Amino acid sequence: MGEYRLGNNDSSNIDLFRAVVRARLPTRTLDAQGSGHFGAPRGTHTHNGIDLACYPGTSVYSAVYGEISKIGYPYSHDLKYRYVEVTDIEGLQWRYFYVKPSVKKGDVVDLDTVLGVTQELPYEGITQHCHLEIKDVNGDFLDPTERAAHP
Secondary structure (H helix, E strand, C coil), X not given: CCCCCCCCCHHHHHHXXXXXXXXXXXXXXXXXXECCCCCCEECCEECCEEEEECCCCCEEECCCCEXXXXXXXXXXXXXXXXXXXXXXXXXXXXXXXXXXXXXXXXXXXXXXXXXXXXXXCCCCCCCCXXXXXXXXXXXXXXXXXXXXXXX
């Protein structure tokens, strides 16, 4: 398991993390698999969300009021990993990756709703984490640290 260290832009990320997992843990920093900040290099593209460092089995709370619009799979080739999507009143899609769901499609959620628990990632040298990304109504990715509801 990777180290839990503070990264470059951690004041807003820690507040976001508190909204999502109700703890004061850092954003995933550089490890053997890359960095967890929004826009981090990922080969030919950039990271579309942020990675919030946490141990497997950590409860994940919704960061917004909304409705569960999808329970999905981040990888079509590996159905072990899941994500939960919450659509808020603005139509933004908040996707929480590597979360074993405890909700179902159509559930209405608020800031006290546990969406599920984080799953263990198998990648060598990676810091365990929950990935959070936000898509707007046009399908563009937004920086979650600029949109988070703060408790």
